[in-house]
Amino acid sequence: MSTGAKEELRRTSGSGTDLWNVVQPPTIWAVHFLISYLAAAILCARADRTAPLDPVFWTVMTATAVALMLIALVVLRLWRVEKFSTVDEDLEFERNTPEERHRFLAHVSLMLSVLSAVGVLYVAMPVLLIDTCR
Amino acid sequence: MGRRGRFDQRGEIAIISTRQAHFAPRLSRFLALCCLALGCLALAACDAPQSALAGAGRESAEVASFFWVMLAAAALVWLAVMGVAVLGVFRPPARVTERAARWLIVGGGVVFPTIVLAGLLYWGLGLLAERNTAEADLRITVQGERWWWRVTYERPRVPADDDPQRGRASSAIARVVSANEIRLPAGEPVEFVLHAQNVIHSFWIPSVAGKMDMIPGRETRLVATATRPGVYGGVCAEFCGTAHALMRFAVVVEPKEAFETWLRAQAAPARKPLASAGARGADLFVSSGCGACHRVRGLIEAGEVGPDLTHLASRRTLAAGIAPMTGEALVRWIRSPQSMKPGALMPAYAMLPPDEIDAIAGFLLGLE
Numbered sequence: 486m487s488t489g490a491k492e493e494l495r496r497t498s499g500s501g502t503d504l505w506n507v508v509q510p511p512t513i514w515a516v517h518f519l520i521s522y523l524a525a526a527i528l529c530a531r532a533d534r535t536a537p538l539d540p541v542f543w544t545v546m547t548a549t550a551v552a553l554m555l556i557a558l559v560v561l562r563l564w565r566v567e568k569f570s571t572v573d574e575d576l577e578f579e580r581n582t583p584e585e586r587h588r589f590l591a592h593v594s595l596m597l598s599v600l601s602a603v604g605v606l607y608v609a610m611p612v613l614l615i616d617t618c619r
Numbered sequence: 620m621g622r623r624g625r626f627d628q629r630g631e632i633a634i635i636s637t638r639q640a641h642f643a644p645r646l647s648r649f650l651a652l653c654c655l656a657l658g659c660l661a662l663a664a665c666d667a668p669q670s671a672l673a674g675a676g677r678e679s680a681e682v683a684s685f686f687w688v689m690l691a692a693a694a695l696v697w698l699a700v701m702g703v704a705v706l707g708v709f710r711p712p713a714r715v716t717e718r719a720a721r722w723l724i725v726g727g728g729v730v731f732p733t734i735v736l737a738g739l740l741y742w743g744l745g746l747l748a749e750r751n752t753a754e755a756d757l758r759i760t761v762q763g764e765r766w767w768w769r770v771t772y773e774r775p776r777v778p779a780d781d782d783p784q785r786g787r788a789s790s791a792i793a794r795v796v797s798a799n800e801i802r803l804p805a806g807e808p809v810e811f812v813l814h815a816q817n818v819i820h821s822f823w824i825p826s827v828a829g830k831m832d833m834i835p836g837r838e839t840r841l842v843a844t845a846t847r848p849g850v851y852g853g854v855c856a857e858f859c860g861t862a863h864a865l866m867r868f869a870v871v872v873e874p875k876e877a878f879e880t881w882l883r884a885q886a887a888p889a890r891k892p893l894a895s896a897g898a899r900g901a902d903l904f905v906s907s908g909c910g911a912c913h914r915v916r917g918l919i920e921a922g923e924v925g926p927d928l929t930h931l932a933s934r935r936t937l938a939a940g941i942a943p944m945t946g947e948a949l950v951r952w953i954r955s956p957q958s959m960k961p962g963a964l965m966p967a968y969a970m971l972p973p974d975e976i977d978a979i980a981g982f983l984l985g986l987e
Contacts, residue, residue: 603733607740614744619840 506594509559510601517552517605521545521612529618542612549609553602560598566591669825669852675872676827677844681746689739755810755842759801763813763820763833763855765964766862767926767939770797772882795885796914798926800934801853802871803827803845804878811841821857824870830856845872850935861962867940881933888917889929889986900982903975907968915986925965932987938963949980 524544529536567588578589667673674680762769772795801824803809813822815833823830828843855866873881892898901918904910910919916929934944938960942948948959953976956963968976 599729607737610737610740611744614741615748 504590506559506563507590507597510556510594510598513552513555513559514601514604514608517548518608520548521608525612525618532618534618536618538612538616538618542616545609545612549605552605556598556602556605560595563591563595563598567595668850669854671825673826673851675845675847675849675851676824677846678828678842679824679826680846685742685746692735755808757804757807758810758812760812760814761801761822761833763815763818763822763859763866765816765818765860766855766866766960766962768799768801768866768868769816769926770799770801771795772797772885795882796927797885797930797934799939800869800871800936802873802878802881803843804875805845805848805872807875808842808844811843813839813841818859819857820855820859820866822853823856824851824853826851827870827872832857845870848872848874852940862960865939865941865960867936869935869940871935885930885933889915891917892982892985897982897985900978900980900985903971903979904982907971907975907979909979912965928983928986930986932984944984946977946980946984949983950976953979 521541521544524541525538528538528541578585578592671679672683672686674683756774758773758775760771760773762771811822811831813831813833814837815835817835819835820833821830822833822841824843827845828841831839831841833839849872851870851872853868853870855863857863859866892901904915905919910921912922912925913928914920914923916927932944936942937944937948938952938956942952942959952959953971954969955967956965957967971979
């Protein structure tokens with residue numbers, strides 16, 4: 486069976502992992518927040534108040550890059566689901582069919598991805614401006 | 620059916636518009652009154668000694684300008700949203716494509732707030748970063764007690780080793796213990812080191828800086844620069860028990876020379892009372908047991924559970940900012956602290972004869 490046919494079957498049969506897609510972006514955001522917060526907390530708990538935050542800066546920057554990349558991957562996958570429609574292209578998911586359910590959940594996850602990406606960027610902002618533990 | 624429905628609709632619209640015509644002048648008068656009242660309120664608040672918008676400190680001025688910008692931006696956003704809502708109600712439905720509507724939602728609901736909030740966050744974090752790196756020579760340790768403030772002035776950075784002579788001389792005035800009033804030199808950054816004895820308090824001088832929590836077992840810091848001389852109000856901003864609302868302090872900002880003179884005077888021990896009445900008050904102060912909790916440097920240095928009273932009369936207020944420093948208030952306080960500050964931990968001394976209380980109050984008022 487080709488990939489396209491598999492996808493087709495998945496849509497019409499209603500099986501799939503859409504709910505996992507919904508929680509993925511916020512989970513990435515949460516993990517990014519935890520990494521950033523813990524890195525700063527551990528460094529500052531061990532070091533002096535005047536200690537520079539450089540290691541934390543690089544940790545947060547790396548975590549941010551990875552998190553944004555993962556969210557982008559989720560978005561790409563969801564985009565394909567949301568765009569694909571055999572009946573209509575609109576955003577009114579009024580039909581009680583597996584496809585409409587898939588597209589609706591994909592749309593929800595897409596919006597959550599945008600929110601999570603913004604969240605990740607906001608969480609990363611403090612290390613750009615604050616450079617010591619004070 | 621269709622015609623009838625339309626007719627009904629029109630009839631209703633006509634009724635609504637006559638009502639509007641009737642209410643419009645009253646409504647606009649009401650709105651004008653509201654605006655006037657709010658305006659007066661805002662103006663009155665700006666000049667008060669305890670206003671965060673008074674701008675008597677560098678930090679509070681920054682926060683105030685941040686607030687005004689946010690207020691203006693919020694007002695603009697509010698007007699825009701209300702404008703669109705009014706337009707949506709009163710204009711006949713226009714032909715808007717779904718694509719355009721979606722872009723309005725994405726642009727106004729996602730892109731615009733994200734950019735505006737990012738800008739505000741950047742600015743706010745910048746303020747935080749700047750505030751936290753300021754260097755200060757004067758350190759004021761404030762410990763939150765139930766329900767008053769223990770205040771210690773220090774100059775930890777004053778060089779002690781390069782000139783031992785000067786070092787010792789300056790370390791003599793390097794640590795001054797006081798309570799319930801804070802003096803600040805205008806224009807000099809001050810580092811507040813904040814502690815709490817047993818419950819959480821929050822240290823706040825709205826006109827100058829703050830606020831910062833005081834947490835038992837922890838040390839929090841706040842760097843502030845008072846800029847405009849004057850007398851301001853400080854408060855505890857975190858509920859801490861029965862007398863929380865009566866846990867206040869006065870903040871006196873004065874020119875640097877005046878501050879140094881005052882600090883030197885505060886570092887000196889209490890002057891021995893010359894008049895015999897004062898001497899009797901001092902004897903009674905000791906024999907009644909006041910010294911078990913209160914320290915008067917040079918007279919009795921046993922306890923430090925209560926506020927240091929060495930230079931009590933130089934303060935503006937009594938009992939942590941709730942009463943003027945007068946003989947009458949002092950007598951009332953000694954006789955029954957709980958009547959002035961419910962929950963106060965100082966025991967009442969109503970069993971002392973009135974003339975003894977008067978003598979103690981007289982002695983305390985001599986401690987300048």
